[in-house]
Amino acid sequence: MRSIFAVMCLLLSSLSFAAPLKVVASFSILGNLVQEVGGDHVQVTTLVGPGEDAHVWQAKPADLKKLSGASLFFVNGLGFEGWLKRVEQAAAYKGKVITVTKGFKPLALEDDHGHSHGKTDPHAWHDPRAVLLMVDQISAALQAADASHAAAYQANAAAFKAKITQLDQRTAAAFAAIPSGKKKVVTSHDALGYLGHRYAIEFFPLQGISTEAEPSAKEMAVLIRQMRKSQIKAVFAENISNPKLIEQIARETGAKVGPAIYSDALAKQAPANSWMGLFEYNTQAILRALQ
Ligand SMILES: [Zn+2]
CATH class of the missing domain: 3.40.50.1980 (Nitrogenase molybdenum iron protein domain)
Known part of the structure; x- marks a missing residue:
């Protein structure tokens, strides 16, 4: 008992x-x-x-x-x-x-x-x-x-x-293999500064650090000029943003829009449904666009 x-x-x-x-x-x-x-x-x-x-x-x-x-x-x-x-x-x-x-x-x-x-x-x-x-x-x-x-x-x-x-x-080695003048990427909003800082990638965001304010026509024109001058071919929209403006910019510069980058939120499904998956997905997409 x-x-x-x-x-x-x-x-x-x-x-x-x-x-x-x-x-x-x-x-x-x-x-x-x-x-x-x-x-x-x-x-x-x-x-x-x-x-x-x-x-x-x-x-x-x-x-x-x-x-x-x-x-x-x-x-x-x-x-x-x-x-x-x-x-x-x-x-x-x-x-x-x-x-x-x-x-x-x-x-x-x-x-x-x-x-x-x-x-x-x-x-x-x-x-x-x-x-x-x-x-x-x-x-x-x-x-x-x-x-x-x-x-x-x-x-x-x-x-x-x-x-x-x-x-x-692994990621540092992959980015180090790309010539530094070529590591230029356009994104929807200024979310990837830390990624750029870590692997020496230059990001050209359409919007600022927040997604609240839409870019003005003047800001769009400045970015398009910059893209033509620097011959930036890697352009990405984000999972949390409307891709319309990014697509317009790509059309006007002849650049191709890559798959949506996961900037501020996970995806519901794999592969970007974890931090690790998100990071791997984003960096692989950027590497492919730059190579
Ligand atoms: Zn953000």
Whole structure:
């Protein structure tokens, strides 16, 4: 009798330990990073989903509900989630907010004349070295919130970081093989600065750092002139943007539009339904267009 009681107790306690930690990530790419580190021990919900644009996103009541009952809320920071404070207040969220870019030295944004106005580029997930730091932040936060699975979080983070480092090295070698004058790419909005910074690719975005403002006719003309002058042939729209203007630019310059790049959100389906898949897909598409 006593042994049955002991088994029951053990079962009950293991059941309560097995309940995953409820966490929320602000957008799909970050949600995947948290999932990689958390594994089976976390239940990740994301606010801005696959294919959605975080710059212009608006919370629905169902989104606010996701935050109630969550222990941790992972956000990118660097101004990416302009709606963050409003959402936290509207959801009356009392849990911890983890900014995964905390302590980063972000890329400064420059205007047309090369001046920085103190604004920073939030799209840090396009540099694998930044993602390594994000994984450390995520791992530390999960370990602090759920010490009973600290070893698992550490192991997951270490394995994931090893894969990220390999991918980064492979990608660096591939881009290094292309002459530097040829590494010029046109995109919809200014989301790939970190990718450019890491692998010495020059990006010519049609829109600024956010997707809010449409480019003017003058900005379009400047870009078209630049493309003709520099003979830029690699042109990409993004999964979160309307491809119409990019297609128009390609028509006027005779460039060919490549497959949509995944800039600020994952895809619903493979291959770009994880950070790793997204990164591999984007860099392979760009490499093909440049070769
Ligand atoms: Zn963006």
